[in-house]
Amino acid sequence: MKRLIAGSIFTLIFASLASVTLAAPIPFDAKIPYVIDGDADPNDAFVQDATHDFELRVEGKAVSQLSIHIPESITVDKGIEIVDQSGKNINAQVAYSNCTFTAAFSQPVTPGTTLTVSLKGIKNPGEVQTIVYPVSFRGVGMTTDIPLRSVIIQTYAM
Numbered sequence: 001m002k003r004l005i006a007g008s009i010f011t012l013i014f015a016s017l018a019s020v021t022l023a024a025p026i027p028f029d030a031k032i033p034y035v036i037d038g039d040a041d042p043n044d045a046f047v048q049d050a051t052h053d054f055e056l057r058v059e060g061k062a063v064s065q066l067s068i069h070i071p072e073s074i075t076v077d078k079g080i081e082i083v084d085q086s087g088k089n090i091n092a093q094v095a096y097s098n099c100t101f102t103a104a105f106s107q108p109v110t111p112g113t114t115l116t117v118s119l120k121g122i123k124n125p126g127e128v129q130t131i132v133y134p135v136s137f138r139g140v141g142m143t144t145d146i147p148l149r150s151v152i153i154q155t156y157a158m
Contacts (some may be wrong), residue, residue: 030059031138036114038151040122045129045155050122051076052131054151055120056115061139062108066092068101068117068151069134076101078121089148128156 033156038054056066070076080101082090101119108113124131131153136145 003027008127009137010066017114021033023127030057032060032139032146033058033148034061034150035135035149038133038153040153040155043155045124045157049098050155052119052153053131054117054133054135054153055136056117056135056148058109059111060117061142062110063137064105064118064140064142065138065145066101066103066105066115067136067145068102068119070099070119071128071133072099073125073128073130074131076119076121076122077123081118081120083116083118085116090115123154123157129157131155 004046033142034057036055036057038052041051041053044050066082068080080103082092082103084090090109091106093106094101094103096102119133133151133153134147135149135151136147138145
């Protein structure tokens, strides 16, 4: 009986600590850009000509270039569009080579800016339901790309 009571008390304490930890705000002081979110519109894996979006928060250093690797099974027929948090188009010279879109910004994107990157005209011939886009950036004055978290787009067979 003592073991049952001790186990119950331990479980209650552990559960209450976990919920306090989950509810506490997470301090986040980013020193580099980071990917916030990604989604598909429409979210059906069988729909061709879809749009895949993700947000990128620029922090730390101004960004001069953004690279997005496209999986070999996916094609992007209508290119990419990049806008800031106010919906204003960001001027960039976009090139596509070796399954990678590279956007070289005409003016560096300053810290505190949130970019929405839209991959338009997605063709998914294999009806892949989980698509991973590795993303990297280059800061002002940098000569190499720094990889960021990959964007994961989850679609469904509806």
